[in-house]
Amino acid sequence: MSLEDLKEELSKVVEPTAISPRDHDKDGCLLEIRATVDQVESVAKAARQADLFLESITATDFTNGPQVIYHYNSFVTISRVLVRVPLARGDSVPTISNVYDAALWYEREVFDLFGIRFDNHPDLRRILLPEDADFHPLLKDYGKVHAFRSREDIYG
Amino acid sequence: MANEFLEPITEQTFYLNMGPQHPSTHGVLRLFLKLDGEYIVEADPVVGYGHRGHEKMAESHLYEQFLPNSSRMDYLAGLIFNHGYVAAVEKMASIEVPQRAEYIRVICAELNRISSHLLWFGTYIMDLGGFTPFLYSFDDRENILDILDRVSGSRLTYSYCRFGGVARDLDDEFIKATREFIDRLRGRWNDYHNLVTKNVIFIHRAKDVGLINRELALRFGCTGPILRAAGVGYDVRKAEPYSVYPEFDFEIPTGTTGDALDRYMVRLQEMEQSLRIIEQALDRLPEGPIRSAVPHKVRPPKGDYYFAVESARGALGYYIVSDGTSYPYRLKARVPSYGNLQVLTDVLPGTLVADTISILGSIDIVVPEVDR
Numbered sequence: 001m002s003l004e005d006l007k008e009e010l011s012k013v014v015e016p017t018a019i020s021p022r023d024h025d026k027d028g029c030l031l032e033i034r035a036t037v038d039q040v041e042s043v044a045k046a047a048r049q050a051d052l053f054l055e056s057i058t059a060t061d062f063t064n065g066p067q068v069i070y071h072y073n074s075f076v077t078i079s080r081v082l083v084r085v086p087l088a089r090g091d092s093v094p095t096i097s098n099v100y101d102a103a104l105w106y107e108r109e110v111f112d113l114f115g116i117r118f119d120n121h122p123d124l125r126r127i128l129l130p131e132d133a134d135f136h137p138l139l140k141d142y143g144k145v146h147a148f149r150s151r152e153d154i155y156g
Numbered sequence: 157m158a159n160e161f162l163e164p165i166t167e168q169t170f171y172l173n174m175g176p177q178h179p180s181t182h183g184v185l186r187l188f189l190k191l192d193g194e195y196i197v198e199a200d201p202v203v204g205y206g207h208r209g210h211e212k213m214a215e216s217h218l219y220e221q222f223l224p225n226s227s228r229m230d231y232l233a234g235l236i237f238n239h240g241y242v243a244a245v246e247k248m249a250s251i252e253v254p255q256r257a258e259y260i261r262v263i264c265a266e267l268n269r270i271s272s273h274l275l276w277f278g279t280y281i282m283d284l285g286g287f288t289p290f291l292y293s294f295d296d297r298e299n300i301l302d303i304l305d306r307v308s309g310s311r312l313t314y315s316y317c318r319f320g321g322v323a324r325d326l327d328d329e330f331i332k333a334t335r336e337f338i339d340r341l342r343g344r345w346n347d348y349h350n351l352v353t354k355n356v357i358f359i360h361r362a363k364d365v366g367l368i369n370r371e372l373a374l375r376f377g378c379t380g381p382i383l384r385a386a387g388v389g390y391d392v393r394k395a396e397p398y399s400v401y402p403e404f405d406f407e408i409p410t411g412t413t414g415d416a417l418d419r420y421m422v423r424l425q426e427m428e429q430s431l432r433i434i435e436q437a438l439d440r441l442p443e444g445p446i447r448s449a450v451p452h453k454v455r456p457p458k459g460d461y462y463f464a465v466e467s468a469r470g471a472l473g474y475y476i477v478s479d480g481t482s483y484p485y486r487l488k489a490r491v492p493s494y495g496n497l498q499v500l501t502d503v504l505p506g507t508l509v510a511d512t513i514s515i516l517g518s519i520d521i522v523v524p525e526v527d528r
Contacts, residue, residue, distance in 0.1 A: 026247075027247075027248075027459060027460065027461045027462065028247075028461055028462035028463050028464065029462055051374070053373075053374045053375075053377050054377050055377060055471070055473060055490060056377075056473065056475065056488065056490040058475060058488040058490075060477050060485070060486040061486075069460075069475070071462065071473070071475070071490070073471075075370075075374070075383070075388050075390040075395075076390075077395070078395060078396050080462060080464075082460075082462070100375060100376075100377070101375045101376050101498070101501075101502065102375065102376045102377035102495050102498065104498070104501075105494065105495075105498045106494075113211075126204075127203065127204060128203065128204040128207040128527060128528070129204060129207060130204070137209060137212050138211060138212060138486075140215075143212060143216075144215075144216040145215045145216055146215060146216055146481065146483035146485075147479055147481065147483065147485060149479055149485065153458075153479060154458050154459070154460075154477060154478075154479050154480075154485065155458075155459075156458075
């Protein structure tokens with residue numbers, strides 16, 4: 001699937017202004033999508049439709065709330081799509097494990113390390129940390145970190 | 157007394173903990189299996205025993221300070237993880253790398269890939285009950301460890317790459333030893349095939365066992381030899397070329413059905429392709445500096461970056477968020493074994509416990525890489 005087709009597929013589920021091209025040679029991604037929590041699932045479905053696989057789900061913590069990042073890529077051509085979902089603290093995200101099984105573990109990891117809950121996830125347990133842990137270590141107010149910044153600080 | 161006995165067990169299924177200290181789990185992995193007789197009904201791989209928090213460590217360390225951590229995630233392909241991290245930061249900070257250094261990195265990364273595959277070969281066959289091939293493959297692997305030890309100073313957790321180049325230059329002895337090793341390993345393929353590939357017991361243990369097709373791989377995000385065994389020629393070295401890989405002539409071996417035997421064949425063929433890359437790189441090794449001038453502290457511009465390389469087990473990606481300082485704001489390693497291990501939850505149900513060993517071995521996971 002070409003980049004234009006992919007864009008078209010994705011613009012059915014998010015506003016065209018939310019899709020911005022990125023320079024693969026510079027930062028490794030072709031497209032960046034700013035999605036809202038409600039769009040997460042439909043973006044995943046569009047990605048599956050476009051024969052992409054889920055490369056990773058991760059998050060980053062900011063002073064004004066965490067941000068969940070999805071990476072999709074293709075087995076055929078370079079088409080890494082980065083989906084950025086800014087959250088308010090305490091927000092939960094709908095699961096995409098009904099679209100991609102890989103999300104079952106990735107979402108468990110994000111829950112484990114950041115405490116972000118995924119709605120309707122069938123098995124949201126801790127994965128890397130012990131079951132009885134009472135902290136989420138990748139939050140910036142845990143342990144030693146160099147800086148704790150706001151989203152705007154980094155993305156402008 | 158009799159009424160103190162427990163109620164008789166009437167349920168048909170029961171649970172079995174395979175691991176965390178089971179010899180065939182290669183690291184501290186626990187497979188929580190729900191069994192119906194000898195058949196698996198449900199499988200739940202339990203990971204995290206080796207969680208060291210590398211991603212958290214990155215947030216309080218300089219980019220340079222995190223360098224040795226990278227090779228400790230996957231200790232069998234440490235140099236490739238090291239290379240990936242260094243290349244990611246170089247791309248972020250627009251650091252030029254001399255051509256000779258790129259060649260050296262590729263030579264060492266491919267040697268590391270072979271050593272990882274050789275270890276997999278020996279242990280996989282040993283899991284299936286054949287002890288002799290293990291001795292052969294470790295004998296060969298020892299050569300690589302000596303060669304890499306000579307140039308990097310360590311045998312396993314290499315931290316050989318530096319921002320803008322490599323730590324030490326290759327000498328004639330290294331080149332001679334590597335060429336000798338190439339000839340030696342090529343002379344071994346016959347032994348390997350005679351000992352294992354043509355062995356009827358091995359074929360019965362591997363053929364049509366643990367089928368992973370393209371659809372399943374896509375759902376679980378499997379990459380590497382597992383995906384290629386399913387007939388998909390996806391290799392980051394070709395699909396998203398980095399370093400000087402486009403300059404070499406090599407093929408991406410693929411399988412057809414995606415069973416354990418295909419995965420075995422793909423890895424054996426991959427070693428031969430790695431030898432080809434090393435040979436070409438040695439032939440064309442350019443003269444020149446091995447390190448460019450790099451500022452004492454690397455300060456990549458603000459933004460987020462993703463950089464992928466092909467590790468011995470599949471696509472490895474570094475996602476790094478920079479806030480413009482010399483410390484990464486967030487560093488995430490997308491490790492290939494994560495998806496490759498998770499696929500077990502779908503592959504194992506319906507198979508025999510004995511096949512679990514074969515499937516797990518053929519998938520070639522490194523658990524500390526999953527745990528990070």
